[in-house]
Amino acid sequence: MSDLGSQGDYTFAYLDEQTKRMIRRAILKGIAIPGYQVPFASREMPMPYGWGTGGVQVTAACLTPEDRLKVIDQGADDTTNAVSIRRFFQRTAGVAVTEATTEATVIQTRHRIPETPLREGQVLVYQVPIPEPLRFLEPRETETRKMHELEEYGLMHVKLYEDIARHGQIATSYAYPVKIEGRYVMDPSPIPKFDNPKLSGNPAIQLFGAGREQRIYALPPWTEAVSLDFEDHPFTASKAPHDCDLCGARDSYLDEVITDDAGRRMFVCSDTDFCAGRRAKGHTGRLGDPA
Protein backbone atom coordinates (compact mmCIF):
# COMPACT_ATOMS: atom_id res chain seq x y z
CA MET A 1 0.00 0.00 0.00
CA SER A 2 1.08 3.52 -0.68
CA ASP A 3 2.26 5.43 2.35
CA LEU A 4 1.00 8.66 0.83
CA GLY A 5 0.54 11.16 3.58
CA SER A 6 1.15 8.69 6.39
CA GLN A 7 1.61 10.48 9.67
CA GLY A 8 3.97 8.80 12.07
CA ASP A 9 2.40 5.58 13.27
CA TYR A 10 -0.89 6.11 11.44
CA THR A 11 -1.99 5.56 7.86
CA PHE A 12 -3.50 8.66 6.29
CA ALA A 13 -6.81 9.32 8.07
CA TYR A 14 -6.34 6.49 10.59
CA LEU A 15 -8.02 3.64 8.70
CA ASP A 16 -5.91 1.24 6.62
CA GLU A 17 -6.26 1.41 2.86
CA GLN A 18 -8.22 -1.84 2.51
CA THR A 19 -10.80 -0.65 5.03
CA LYS A 20 -11.16 2.67 3.25
CA ARG A 21 -11.62 0.80 -0.01
CA MET A 22 -14.37 -1.31 1.54
CA ILE A 23 -16.10 1.82 2.90
CA ARG A 24 -15.80 3.63 -0.44
CA ARG A 25 -17.46 0.69 -2.16
CA ALA A 26 -20.35 0.94 0.31
CA ILE A 27 -20.56 4.70 -0.29
CA LEU A 28 -20.64 4.24 -4.07
CA LYS A 29 -23.35 1.66 -3.76
CA GLY A 30 -25.29 3.99 -1.46
CA ILE A 31 -25.00 6.81 -3.99
CA ALA A 32 -26.16 4.50 -6.76
CA ILE A 33 -29.30 3.58 -4.76
CA PRO A 34 -30.30 6.78 -2.93
CA GLY A 35 -31.76 6.12 0.50
CA TYR A 36 -30.90 2.41 0.55
CA GLN A 37 -29.02 1.26 3.66
CA VAL A 38 -25.82 -0.49 2.57
CA PRO A 39 -24.28 -2.82 5.17
CA PHE A 40 -20.55 -2.36 5.76
CA ALA A 41 -17.98 -3.89 8.07
CA SER A 42 -17.79 -1.10 10.62
CA ARG A 43 -14.46 -0.97 12.47
CA GLU A 44 -13.65 -0.28 16.08
CA MET A 45 -12.74 3.38 16.29
CA PRO A 46 -10.85 5.07 19.13
CA MET A 47 -14.06 6.59 20.46
CA PRO A 48 -17.24 5.13 21.91
CA TYR A 49 -20.29 4.22 19.84
CA GLY A 50 -22.68 7.12 19.83
CA TRP A 51 -19.88 9.62 19.37
CA GLY A 52 -19.89 9.46 15.61
CA THR A 53 -17.97 6.31 14.76
CA GLY A 54 -19.99 5.87 11.57
CA GLY A 55 -19.50 9.45 10.43
CA VAL A 56 -15.79 9.31 11.27
CA GLN A 57 -15.30 6.21 9.14
CA VAL A 58 -17.12 7.76 6.19
CA THR A 59 -15.11 10.97 6.57
CA ALA A 60 -11.86 8.98 6.78
CA ALA A 61 -12.74 7.18 3.55
CA CYS A 62 -13.59 10.46 1.77
CA LEU A 63 -10.70 12.66 2.90
CA THR A 64 -7.80 13.49 0.61
CA PRO A 65 -4.73 15.49 1.72
CA GLU A 66 -6.07 18.53 -0.16
CA ASP A 67 -9.38 18.59 1.72
CA ARG A 68 -10.46 21.22 4.20
CA LEU A 69 -12.53 19.73 7.01
CA LYS A 70 -15.26 21.28 9.13
CA VAL A 71 -16.87 19.38 12.01
CA ILE A 72 -20.07 20.50 13.72
CA ASP A 73 -22.07 19.11 16.58
CA GLN A 74 -25.65 20.44 16.88
CA GLY A 75 -24.54 23.25 14.56
CA ALA A 76 -21.62 24.34 16.75
CA ASP A 77 -17.94 24.11 15.86
CA ASP A 78 -16.73 24.41 19.45
CA THR A 79 -18.47 21.61 21.37
CA THR A 80 -16.65 18.55 22.70
CA ASN A 81 -17.69 16.16 19.95
CA ALA A 82 -16.83 18.58 17.16
CA VAL A 83 -13.51 19.62 18.69
CA SER A 84 -12.32 16.08 19.35
CA ILE A 85 -13.25 14.73 15.90
CA ARG A 86 -11.67 17.73 14.20
CA ARG A 87 -8.48 17.24 16.21
CA PHE A 88 -8.55 13.51 15.45
CA PHE A 89 -8.34 14.18 11.71
CA GLN A 90 -5.81 16.98 12.17
CA ARG A 91 -3.57 14.45 13.91
CA THR A 92 -4.24 11.37 11.74
CA ALA A 93 -4.67 12.99 8.32
CA GLY A 94 -2.96 16.34 8.72
CA VAL A 95 -5.72 17.99 6.68
CA ALA A 96 -6.54 21.67 6.90
CA VAL A 97 -9.55 22.51 9.06
CA THR A 98 -11.96 25.39 9.07
CA GLU A 99 -15.05 26.64 10.83
CA ALA A 100 -16.39 28.40 7.73
CA THR A 101 -19.05 26.41 5.87
CA THR A 102 -18.16 28.06 2.55
CA GLU A 103 -14.47 27.12 2.80
CA ALA A 104 -14.93 23.47 3.79
CA THR A 105 -14.81 20.65 1.23
CA VAL A 106 -15.86 17.95 3.70
CA ILE A 107 -18.23 18.70 6.59
CA GLN A 108 -18.95 16.10 9.24
CA THR A 109 -22.11 16.92 11.14
CA ARG A 110 -24.10 15.72 14.08
CA HIS A 111 -27.80 16.68 14.10
CA ARG A 112 -27.74 19.77 11.82
CA ILE A 113 -27.38 20.92 8.22
CA PRO A 114 -25.48 24.24 8.05
CA GLU A 115 -27.63 27.34 7.45
CA THR A 116 -25.33 28.57 4.69
CA PRO A 117 -26.40 26.81 1.48
CA LEU A 118 -23.97 24.13 0.37
CA ARG A 119 -22.50 24.07 -3.12
CA GLU A 120 -21.50 21.44 -5.65
CA GLY A 121 -18.32 19.62 -4.76
CA GLN A 122 -18.90 19.70 -1.01
CA VAL A 123 -19.48 16.50 0.96
CA LEU A 124 -21.74 16.51 4.03
CA VAL A 125 -21.22 13.50 6.32
CA TYR A 126 -23.92 12.76 8.91
CA GLN A 127 -23.45 10.79 12.11
CA VAL A 128 -26.37 8.39 12.44
CA PRO A 129 -27.36 6.57 15.64
CA ILE A 130 -30.22 4.41 14.26
CA PRO A 131 -30.43 4.23 10.47
CA GLU A 132 -33.67 2.25 10.31
CA PRO A 133 -36.69 4.60 10.20
CA LEU A 134 -39.04 1.69 10.90
CA ARG A 135 -37.11 0.37 13.90
CA PHE A 136 -39.32 1.64 16.72
CA LEU A 137 -42.41 0.30 14.96
CA GLU A 138 -41.02 -3.04 13.84
CA PRO A 139 -38.20 -4.49 15.94
CA ARG A 140 -37.35 -7.39 13.58
CA GLU A 141 -34.52 -6.56 11.17
CA THR A 142 -35.60 -9.35 8.78
CA GLU A 143 -39.05 -7.80 8.63
CA THR A 144 -37.90 -4.19 8.11
CA ARG A 145 -35.62 -5.29 5.25
CA LYS A 146 -38.57 -7.04 3.65
CA MET A 147 -40.69 -3.91 4.13
CA HIS A 148 -38.07 -1.79 2.36
CA GLU A 149 -37.77 -4.38 -0.39
CA LEU A 150 -41.51 -4.44 -1.01
CA GLU A 151 -42.04 -0.70 -0.34
CA GLU A 152 -44.45 -1.42 2.51
CA TYR A 153 -44.28 1.91 4.25
CA GLY A 154 -47.82 2.14 5.65
CA LEU A 155 -46.38 1.64 9.12
CA MET A 156 -44.49 4.93 8.91
CA HIS A 157 -47.82 6.70 8.60
CA VAL A 158 -49.15 4.76 11.60
CA LYS A 159 -46.48 6.55 13.65
CA LEU A 160 -47.56 9.94 12.29
CA TYR A 161 -51.21 8.98 12.90
CA GLU A 162 -50.38 8.22 16.53
CA ASP A 163 -48.71 11.62 16.85
CA ILE A 164 -51.79 13.44 15.65
CA ALA A 165 -54.17 11.27 17.71
CA ARG A 166 -52.16 11.95 20.84
CA HIS A 167 -50.89 15.49 20.38
CA GLY A 168 -53.25 17.03 17.82
CA GLN A 169 -50.40 17.51 15.36
CA ILE A 170 -47.39 15.63 14.04
CA ALA A 171 -45.18 15.86 17.12
CA THR A 172 -42.13 14.22 15.56
CA SER A 173 -39.72 17.14 15.51
CA TYR A 174 -36.42 15.48 14.63
CA ALA A 175 -35.33 12.42 12.65
CA TYR A 176 -38.43 13.10 10.57
CA PRO A 177 -38.79 10.38 7.91
CA VAL A 178 -38.34 11.28 4.25
CA LYS A 179 -39.07 9.38 1.04
CA ILE A 180 -36.23 9.49 -1.44
CA GLU A 181 -37.05 9.84 -5.14
CA GLY A 182 -40.37 8.07 -4.54
CA ARG A 183 -38.70 4.86 -3.41
CA TYR A 184 -36.88 4.33 -0.09
CA VAL A 185 -38.06 5.81 3.19
CA MET A 186 -34.99 7.10 5.02
CA ASP A 187 -34.12 8.35 8.48
CA PRO A 188 -32.32 11.66 7.90
CA SER A 189 -30.42 11.19 11.25
CA PRO A 190 -31.65 13.26 14.21
CA ILE A 191 -31.62 16.61 12.40
CA PRO A 192 -34.51 18.92 13.38
CA LYS A 193 -37.37 18.76 10.87
CA PHE A 194 -36.54 22.41 10.20
CA ASP A 195 -33.60 21.08 8.18
CA ASN A 196 -35.63 18.53 6.17
CA PRO A 197 -36.30 20.85 3.21
CA LYS A 198 -32.52 21.34 2.85
CA LEU A 199 -32.06 17.60 2.27
CA SER A 200 -33.96 17.82 -0.98
CA GLY A 201 -32.31 19.15 -4.12
CA ASN A 202 -29.07 19.82 -2.28
CA PRO A 203 -26.06 20.39 -4.60
CA ALA A 204 -23.68 18.72 -2.11
CA ILE A 205 -23.16 14.98 -1.71
CA GLN A 206 -24.82 13.79 1.51
CA LEU A 207 -23.44 10.67 3.16
CA PHE A 208 -24.83 8.97 6.26
CA GLY A 209 -22.73 6.66 8.45
CA ALA A 210 -24.02 4.50 11.32
CA GLY A 211 -21.08 2.81 13.06
CA ARG A 212 -22.76 0.59 15.61
CA GLU A 213 -25.52 -0.44 13.22
CA GLN A 214 -22.99 -0.90 10.38
CA ARG A 215 -24.95 0.92 7.69
CA ILE A 216 -24.06 3.59 5.15
CA TYR A 217 -26.57 5.41 2.99
CA ALA A 218 -26.34 8.41 0.72
CA LEU A 219 -28.07 11.12 -1.26
CA PRO A 220 -26.34 12.14 -4.48
CA PRO A 221 -26.54 15.85 -5.40
CA TRP A 222 -29.96 17.16 -6.45
CA THR A 223 -31.87 14.21 -5.00
CA GLU A 224 -35.52 14.66 -4.11
CA ALA A 225 -36.42 13.98 -0.46
CA VAL A 226 -40.08 14.36 0.50
CA SER A 227 -41.09 14.53 4.17
CA LEU A 228 -43.99 12.16 4.87
CA ASP A 229 -47.27 13.70 5.98
CA PHE A 230 -51.07 13.54 5.71
CA GLU A 231 -53.14 15.51 3.20
CA ASP A 232 -54.98 17.27 6.03
CA HIS A 233 -51.90 17.57 8.27
CA PRO A 234 -49.13 18.70 5.92
CA PHE A 235 -45.46 18.76 6.88
CA THR A 236 -44.21 22.03 8.35
CA ALA A 237 -40.57 22.88 9.05
CA SER A 238 -40.88 24.31 12.54
CA LYS A 239 -38.53 26.37 14.68
CA ALA A 240 -38.80 28.43 17.85
CA PRO A 241 -40.89 31.56 17.07
CA HIS A 242 -38.10 34.02 17.89
CA ASP A 243 -35.22 35.88 16.29
CA CYS A 244 -31.63 35.12 17.23
CA ASP A 245 -30.71 37.24 20.27
CA LEU A 246 -27.13 37.67 19.08
CA CYS A 247 -27.38 38.23 15.32
CA GLY A 248 -31.08 38.93 14.85
CA ALA A 249 -31.54 36.22 12.21
CA ARG A 250 -35.21 35.36 11.65
CA ASP A 251 -34.85 32.30 9.52
CA SER A 252 -32.21 30.19 11.28
CA TYR A 253 -32.72 27.29 13.66
CA LEU A 254 -32.42 28.41 17.29
CA ASP A 255 -31.13 26.93 20.53
CA GLU A 256 -32.85 27.96 23.72
CA VAL A 257 -30.36 28.88 26.46
CA ILE A 258 -31.44 29.36 30.09
CA THR A 259 -29.45 32.31 31.38
CA ASP A 260 -30.34 32.41 35.07
CA ASP A 261 -32.56 30.69 37.61
CA ALA A 262 -35.22 33.40 37.38
CA GLY A 263 -36.55 31.91 34.18
CA ARG A 264 -34.79 34.22 31.76
CA ARG A 265 -33.65 32.71 28.53
CA MET A 266 -32.15 33.63 25.22
CA PHE A 267 -32.50 32.18 21.75
CA VAL A 268 -29.35 31.90 19.66
CA CYS A 269 -28.54 30.40 16.27
CA SER A 270 -27.49 26.78 16.66
CA ASP A 271 -25.15 27.27 13.66
CA THR A 272 -22.25 29.17 15.29
CA ASP A 273 -20.47 29.89 12.02
CA PHE A 274 -23.62 31.39 10.50
CA CYS A 275 -24.25 33.53 13.59
CA ALA A 276 -20.65 34.77 13.84
CA GLY A 277 -20.65 35.57 10.12
CA ARG A 278 -23.79 37.68 10.44
CA ARG A 279 -22.44 39.55 13.45
CA ALA A 280 -19.20 40.24 11.58
CA LYS A 281 -21.36 41.87 8.91
CA GLY A 282 -22.89 44.13 11.54
CA HIS A 283 -26.21 42.39 12.29
CA THR A 284 -27.15 42.44 15.95
CA GLY A 285 -29.98 40.93 17.94
CA ARG A 286 -31.71 41.79 21.22
CA LEU A 287 -28.73 40.90 23.43
CA GLY A 288 -25.83 40.99 20.97
CA ASP A 289 -22.91 43.41 21.00
CA PRO A 290 -22.07 44.82 17.61
CA ALA A 291 -18.96 42.93 16.56
Added chain:
Amino acid sequence: MTLHTPEFSQKIHGPDQPLLKVEGLTKRYGSRIGCADVSFDLYPGEVLGIVGESGSGKSTLLSCLAGHQRADLGRIAYDGRDVLAMSETDRRRLSRTDWAYVHQNPRDGLRMGVSAGGNVGERLMAVGARHYGQIRGKAVDWLGRVEIAADRVDDRPSAFSGGMQQRLQIARNLVTSPRLVFMDEPTGGLDVSVQARLLDLLRGLVRDLGLSVIIVTHDLAVVRLLAHRLMVMKSGRVVEQGLTDQVLDDPQHAYTQLLVSSVLQV
Protein backbone atom coordinates in the same frame (compact mmCIF):
# COMPACT_ATOMS: atom_id res chain seq x y z
CA MET B 1 -82.10 -26.51 10.66
CA THR B 2 -80.44 -23.35 9.46
CA LEU B 3 -79.04 -25.21 6.49
CA HIS B 4 -81.61 -24.57 3.85
CA THR B 5 -82.37 -20.89 4.26
CA PRO B 6 -82.76 -19.18 0.89
CA GLU B 7 -79.73 -16.94 1.40
CA PHE B 8 -77.56 -19.95 2.10
CA SER B 9 -78.75 -21.75 -1.01
CA GLN B 10 -78.13 -18.62 -3.03
CA LYS B 11 -74.65 -18.38 -1.57
CA ILE B 12 -73.63 -21.87 -2.43
CA HIS B 13 -75.51 -22.21 -5.67
CA GLY B 14 -75.31 -18.64 -6.99
CA PRO B 15 -71.68 -18.06 -8.00
CA ASP B 16 -70.34 -20.98 -9.98
CA GLN B 17 -66.62 -20.19 -9.65
CA PRO B 18 -64.93 -21.11 -6.38
CA LEU B 19 -63.13 -18.22 -4.67
CA LEU B 20 -60.43 -20.54 -3.36
CA LYS B 21 -59.51 -23.84 -4.93
CA VAL B 22 -57.07 -26.08 -3.08
CA GLU B 23 -55.66 -29.27 -4.58
CA GLY B 24 -53.41 -31.83 -2.95
CA LEU B 25 -51.87 -29.44 -0.45
CA THR B 26 -49.06 -31.10 1.53
CA LYS B 27 -46.69 -29.73 4.13
CA ARG B 28 -44.02 -31.83 5.84
CA TYR B 29 -41.82 -30.99 8.79
CA GLY B 30 -38.82 -33.15 7.90
CA SER B 31 -40.11 -36.72 7.88
CA ARG B 32 -43.25 -35.79 9.83
CA ILE B 33 -46.45 -34.78 8.12
CA GLY B 34 -47.96 -31.37 8.88
CA CYS B 35 -50.89 -31.87 6.58
CA ALA B 36 -51.21 -34.16 3.57
CA ASP B 37 -53.17 -34.15 0.36
CA VAL B 38 -55.84 -31.64 1.36
CA SER B 39 -58.24 -30.59 -1.39
CA PHE B 40 -61.35 -28.43 -1.23
CA ASP B 41 -63.21 -25.61 -2.95
CA LEU B 42 -64.49 -22.53 -1.15
CA TYR B 43 -67.23 -20.51 -2.81
CA PRO B 44 -67.90 -16.80 -2.24
CA GLY B 45 -69.92 -16.22 0.93
CA GLU B 46 -69.22 -19.67 2.27
CA VAL B 47 -67.90 -20.47 5.75
CA LEU B 48 -65.73 -23.56 6.02
CA GLY B 49 -64.94 -24.98 9.45
CA ILE B 50 -61.86 -27.11 10.05
CA VAL B 51 -61.98 -29.19 13.22
CA GLY B 52 -59.70 -31.77 14.73
CA GLU B 53 -57.68 -32.44 17.85
CA SER B 54 -54.42 -30.72 18.73
CA GLY B 55 -51.69 -31.74 16.33
CA SER B 56 -54.09 -32.80 13.60
CA GLY B 57 -52.57 -30.28 11.19
CA LYS B 58 -55.38 -27.76 11.08
CA SER B 59 -53.23 -24.79 12.02
CA THR B 60 -50.50 -25.90 9.61
CA LEU B 61 -53.09 -26.06 6.87
CA LEU B 62 -54.38 -22.58 7.71
CA SER B 63 -50.93 -21.01 7.75
CA CYS B 64 -50.09 -22.65 4.40
CA LEU B 65 -53.30 -21.30 2.92
CA ALA B 66 -52.66 -17.81 4.28
CA GLY B 67 -49.09 -17.89 2.97
CA HIS B 68 -47.37 -17.76 6.36
CA GLN B 69 -45.69 -21.04 5.52
CA ARG B 70 -44.82 -22.47 2.17
CA ALA B 71 -46.56 -25.71 1.20
CA ASP B 72 -44.34 -28.47 -0.20
CA LEU B 73 -46.81 -29.80 -2.73
CA GLY B 74 -50.16 -28.89 -4.15
CA ARG B 75 -51.94 -25.97 -5.72
CA ILE B 76 -53.84 -23.01 -4.30
CA ALA B 77 -55.85 -20.88 -6.69
CA TYR B 78 -57.49 -17.71 -5.42
CA ASP B 79 -59.99 -16.13 -7.77
CA GLY B 80 -58.34 -18.00 -10.63
CA ARG B 81 -54.79 -16.91 -9.74
CA ASP B 82 -52.12 -19.37 -8.64
CA VAL B 83 -51.16 -18.17 -5.16
CA LEU B 84 -48.00 -20.26 -4.83
CA ALA B 85 -46.61 -18.94 -8.14
CA MET B 86 -47.28 -15.31 -7.23
CA SER B 87 -44.43 -12.96 -6.48
CA GLU B 88 -44.06 -12.08 -2.81
CA THR B 89 -45.05 -8.47 -3.51
CA ASP B 90 -48.35 -9.59 -5.03
CA ARG B 91 -48.97 -12.14 -2.31
CA ARG B 92 -48.39 -9.63 0.48
CA ARG B 93 -50.58 -7.08 -1.26
CA LEU B 94 -53.31 -9.70 -1.49
CA SER B 95 -52.94 -10.54 2.19
CA ARG B 96 -53.46 -6.93 3.26
CA THR B 97 -56.31 -6.13 0.90
CA ASP B 98 -58.37 -9.14 -0.17
CA TRP B 99 -57.43 -11.42 2.71
CA ALA B 100 -57.52 -11.12 6.46
CA TYR B 101 -56.12 -13.26 9.24
CA VAL B 102 -57.56 -13.32 12.74
CA HIS B 103 -55.11 -14.81 15.23
CA GLN B 104 -56.14 -16.85 18.24
CA ASN B 105 -54.21 -14.51 20.51
CA PRO B 106 -55.13 -10.90 19.72
CA ARG B 107 -51.63 -9.88 20.84
CA ASP B 108 -50.25 -11.61 17.75
CA GLY B 109 -52.54 -9.70 15.43
CA LEU B 110 -52.50 -6.26 17.05
CA ARG B 111 -49.83 -3.65 17.60
CA MET B 112 -49.99 -3.33 21.34
CA GLY B 113 -48.08 -0.03 21.44
CA VAL B 114 -50.39 1.67 18.96
CA SER B 115 -53.85 3.10 19.74
CA ALA B 116 -57.02 1.30 18.68
CA GLY B 117 -57.56 3.86 15.92
CA GLY B 118 -54.02 3.37 14.63
CA ASN B 119 -54.50 -0.39 14.67
CA VAL B 120 -57.65 -0.17 12.57
CA GLY B 121 -56.12 2.48 10.30
CA GLU B 122 -52.93 0.57 9.59
CA ARG B 123 -54.31 -1.47 6.72
CA LEU B 124 -55.87 1.65 5.20
CA MET B 125 -52.54 3.46 5.34
CA ALA B 126 -50.79 0.40 3.97
CA VAL B 127 -52.90 0.60 0.85
CA GLY B 128 -52.30 4.31 0.44
CA ALA B 129 -54.81 6.28 2.54
CA ARG B 130 -53.17 9.61 3.39
CA HIS B 131 -56.02 11.67 4.83
CA TYR B 132 -55.98 11.66 8.63
CA GLY B 133 -59.61 12.72 9.05
CA GLN B 134 -60.93 10.02 6.74
CA ILE B 135 -58.77 7.30 8.28
CA ARG B 136 -59.95 8.27 11.74
CA GLY B 137 -63.57 8.45 10.63
CA LYS B 138 -63.36 4.96 9.22
CA ALA B 139 -61.64 3.66 12.35
CA VAL B 140 -64.38 5.07 14.59
CA ASP B 141 -67.03 3.59 12.28
CA TRP B 142 -65.43 0.16 12.50
CA LEU B 143 -65.01 0.33 16.26
CA GLY B 144 -68.75 0.95 16.42
CA ARG B 145 -69.45 -2.06 14.23
CA VAL B 146 -67.54 -4.32 16.63
CA GLU B 147 -69.24 -2.68 19.64
CA ILE B 148 -66.29 -0.70 20.96
CA ALA B 149 -67.24 2.81 22.16
CA ALA B 150 -65.94 5.66 20.00
CA ASP B 151 -64.25 7.31 22.98
CA ARG B 152 -61.84 4.36 23.25
CA VAL B 153 -60.34 5.13 19.82
CA ASP B 154 -57.15 6.62 21.30
CA ASP B 155 -56.63 3.93 23.97
CA ARG B 156 -54.01 1.27 23.46
CA PRO B 157 -55.15 -2.36 23.16
CA SER B 158 -53.31 -3.14 26.41
CA ALA B 159 -56.06 -1.16 28.18
CA PHE B 160 -58.72 -3.42 26.62
CA SER B 161 -60.20 -6.66 27.93
CA GLY B 162 -59.51 -9.91 26.09
CA GLY B 163 -62.87 -9.87 24.33
CA MET B 164 -62.43 -6.25 23.26
CA GLN B 165 -58.95 -6.99 21.96
CA GLN B 166 -60.35 -9.82 19.85
CA ARG B 167 -63.11 -7.56 18.49
CA LEU B 168 -60.52 -4.86 17.77
CA GLN B 169 -58.47 -7.42 15.86
CA ILE B 170 -61.52 -8.29 13.79
CA ALA B 171 -62.21 -4.60 13.03
CA ARG B 172 -58.57 -4.09 12.05
CA ASN B 173 -58.82 -6.99 9.62
CA LEU B 174 -62.16 -6.15 8.07
CA VAL B 175 -61.58 -2.44 7.50
CA THR B 176 -60.27 -2.93 3.96
CA SER B 177 -63.31 -5.10 3.06
CA PRO B 178 -61.49 -8.37 2.47
CA ARG B 179 -63.26 -11.20 0.63
CA LEU B 180 -61.56 -14.09 2.40
CA VAL B 181 -60.92 -14.27 6.13
CA PHE B 182 -58.79 -16.88 7.89
CA MET B 183 -59.58 -17.38 11.56
CA ASP B 184 -57.46 -19.43 13.91
CA GLU B 185 -59.49 -20.27 17.03
CA PRO B 186 -61.00 -16.76 17.25
CA THR B 187 -62.88 -17.60 20.45
CA GLY B 188 -60.06 -19.44 22.22
CA GLY B 189 -59.13 -18.03 25.60
CA LEU B 190 -62.40 -16.14 26.08
CA ASP B 191 -65.00 -16.98 28.67
CA VAL B 192 -68.28 -18.45 27.44
CA SER B 193 -70.48 -15.35 27.64
CA VAL B 194 -67.89 -13.26 25.79
CA GLN B 195 -67.51 -16.11 23.29
CA ALA B 196 -71.23 -16.09 22.66
CA ARG B 197 -71.27 -12.36 21.95
CA LEU B 198 -68.25 -12.60 19.71
CA LEU B 199 -69.85 -15.44 17.74
CA ASP B 200 -73.00 -13.41 17.38
CA LEU B 201 -70.99 -10.48 16.09
CA LEU B 202 -69.00 -12.65 13.69
CA ARG B 203 -72.13 -14.28 12.33
CA GLY B 204 -73.64 -10.85 11.67
CA LEU B 205 -70.52 -9.52 9.96
CA VAL B 206 -70.08 -12.62 7.82
CA ARG B 207 -73.68 -12.41 6.67
CA ASP B 208 -73.75 -8.65 6.10
CA LEU B 209 -70.44 -8.46 4.26
CA GLY B 210 -70.81 -11.73 2.36
CA LEU B 211 -67.38 -12.90 3.55
CA SER B 212 -65.84 -16.24 2.75
CA VAL B 213 -64.30 -17.62 5.91
CA ILE B 214 -62.04 -20.52 6.79
CA ILE B 215 -62.27 -21.05 10.51
CA VAL B 216 -60.05 -23.42 12.45
CA THR B 217 -61.28 -24.50 15.84
CA HIS B 218 -61.58 -27.44 18.17
CA ASP B 219 -64.85 -26.10 19.52
CA LEU B 220 -67.71 -27.89 17.78
CA ALA B 221 -70.24 -25.33 19.05
CA VAL B 222 -68.40 -22.61 17.12
CA VAL B 223 -68.60 -24.45 13.82
CA ARG B 224 -72.19 -25.45 14.44
CA LEU B 225 -73.08 -21.75 14.72
CA LEU B 226 -70.84 -20.32 11.99
CA ALA B 227 -69.79 -22.89 9.43
CA HIS B 228 -71.76 -24.01 6.40
CA ARG B 229 -69.39 -26.84 5.65
CA LEU B 230 -67.05 -28.82 7.83
CA MET B 231 -63.75 -30.61 7.35
CA VAL B 232 -62.56 -33.03 10.03
CA MET B 233 -58.81 -33.60 10.23
CA LYS B 234 -56.78 -36.28 11.93
CA SER B 235 -53.03 -36.88 11.72
CA GLY B 236 -52.66 -34.33 8.95
CA ARG B 237 -55.35 -35.80 6.71
CA VAL B 238 -58.95 -34.90 6.05
CA VAL B 239 -61.01 -37.85 7.26
CA GLU B 240 -64.46 -36.50 6.58
CA GLN B 241 -66.06 -33.45 5.02
CA GLY B 242 -69.58 -32.31 4.28
CA LEU B 243 -72.33 -29.97 5.38
CA THR B 244 -71.86 -29.00 9.01
CA ASP B 245 -75.09 -30.35 10.41
CA GLN B 246 -74.77 -33.51 8.38
CA VAL B 247 -71.28 -34.21 9.69
CA LEU B 248 -72.14 -33.37 13.28
CA ASP B 249 -75.50 -35.16 13.37
CA ASP B 250 -74.54 -38.21 11.35
CA PRO B 251 -70.78 -38.69 11.62
CA GLN B 252 -69.47 -41.47 9.37
CA HIS B 253 -65.80 -41.76 10.24
CA ALA B 254 -64.85 -43.37 13.54
CA TYR B 255 -62.77 -40.38 14.57
CA THR B 256 -65.61 -37.94 13.87
CA GLN B 257 -67.95 -40.12 15.91
CA LEU B 258 -65.46 -40.01 18.77
CA LEU B 259 -65.08 -36.25 18.43
CA VAL B 260 -68.81 -35.60 18.43
CA SER B 261 -69.46 -37.93 21.33
CA SER B 262 -66.68 -36.32 23.39
CA VAL B 263 -68.54 -33.04 23.63
CA LEU B 264 -69.79 -32.56 27.15
CA GLN B 265 -73.56 -32.07 27.26
CA VAL B 266 -74.57 -29.64 29.95
